[in-house]
Amino acid sequence: MRIFGKGRHRPSASWRQATDRAFTLIGDGRYEDAGALLTRAADLEPWLSESWFNLALLHKFRHDWEQARAAGLRAVALLDRDTGAPDWWNVGIAATALQDWPLARRAWQAYGLKVPGPATDAGEPLGMDLGSAAVRLSPEGEAEVVWGRRLDPARIEVLSIPLPSSGRRWGEVVLHDGVPHGERSTAAGHTYPVFDEIELWAPSPVPTWVVLLEAASEADRDALEQLASDAGFAAEDWSSSVRLLCRMCSESRMPSDEGDGEHLDPHDHSEPGHPGPLGHRTDGQLWVPERECGIAAPASLVRGLLDGWVADSPDSRDWRDLEEVC
Numbered sequence: 001m002r003i004f005g006k007g008r009h010r011p012s013a014s015w016r017q018a019t020d021r022a023f024t025l026i027g028d029g030r031y032e033d034a035g036a037l038l039t040r041a042a043d044l045e046p047w048l049s050e051s052w053f054n055l056a057l058l059h060k061f062r063h064d065w066e067q068a069r070a071a072g073l074r075a076v077a078l079l080d081r082d083t084g085a086p087d088w089w090n091v092g093i094a095a096t097a098l099q100d101w102p103l104a105r106r107a108w109q110a111y112g113l114k115v116p117g118p119a120t121d122a123g124e125p126l127g128m129d130l131g132s133a134a135v136r137l138s139p140e141g142e143a144e145v146v147w148g149r150r151l152d153p154a155r156i157e158v159l160s161i162p163l164p165s166s167g168r169r170w171g172e173v174v175l176h177d178g179v180p181h182g183e184r185s186t187a188a189g190h191t192y193p194v195f196d197e198i199e200l201w202a203p204s205p206v207p208t209w210v211v212l213l214e215a216a217s218e219a220d221r222d223a224l225e226q227l228a229s230d231a232g233f234a235a236e237d238w239s240s241s242v243r244l245l246c247r248m249c250s251e252s253r254m255p256s257d258e259g260d261g262e263h264l265d266p267h268d269h270s271e272p273g274h275p276g277p278l279g280h281r282t283d284g285q286l287w288v289p290e291r292e293c294g295i296a297a298p299a300s301l302v303r304g305l306l307d308g309w310v311a312d313s314p315d316s317r318d319w320r321d322l323e324e325v326c
């Protein structure tokens with residue numbers, strides 16, 4: 001083994017045993033015990049980048065970002081390739097969590113991504129133009145997949161209105177992991193990755209409301225969503241947009257909506273009377289006028305928004321039972 005030349009060598013049996021046991025403990029949620037074993041592995045093989053990568057990964061699971069950054073930097077210092085190493089991605093996530101923007105820029109560039117602005121720019125790496133994606137909120141709890149806009153490789157701004165069970169709001173920014181778990185496809189044939197949330201990065205001051213609408217047609221429902229959007233906020237027909245999926249379905253490639261006609265989605269596990277496309281169907285009728293709608297808007301605006309929507313077409317629209325839920 002060449003210590004200073006970063007020469008690769010086969011790790012010892014003790015290193016492999018400690019590492020394998022540590023990841024078994026991580027799977028059981030026993031992070032403290034796993035940390036002791038991975039620290040021992042790093043002591044056994046301090047010149048092996050995998051030793052520090054594994055420790056950085058553990059600290060990421062624990063959301064200990066200072067330690068994740070420190071271990072990640074030791075891992076990348078021992079790499080034997082220039083770009084594309086997942087070690088740099090973990091450094092980028094830790095740096096983003098800590099708002100260490102110079103290091104975040106360095107990490108994404110070292111991974112092989114283009115970052116706008118000069119190399120010496122110490123500001124937030126905006127404008128990476130990564131497009132839309134889906135994010136799984138509360139992946140270890142009552143998981144919910146919502147749509148968002150990728151700000152950079154580790155953050156998504158939530159553009160859907162999450163259900164209150166997720167504890168998340170429209171407009172929040174969440175830190176997410178780098179490996180997608182599942183995909184969502186649209187009718188146009190586009191496919192988008194689903195990333196798992198790690199933690200809330202920036203909260204939203206805009207509350208979430210639930211309201212029961214009487215909307216005679218889809219056009220009436222669409223008018224409320226457009227009215228909210230024009231005001232700079234959001235409304236979402238949860239009766240159409242929410243599907244209850246098992247974990248296996250959620251982490252596979254799924255269409256993003258229910259489709260047309262009478263074909264029922266075999267992956268939708270919702271029940272009659274609950275949110276979801278199947279729960280809001282009736283025999284021979286595709287549209288049910290009573291809709292459960294989520295609204296993201298300030299308290300000072302939400303009632304005026306609904307009243308204005310009704311006033312535009314009072315014969316086909318009404319609302320009741322407005323409640324702040326998150």
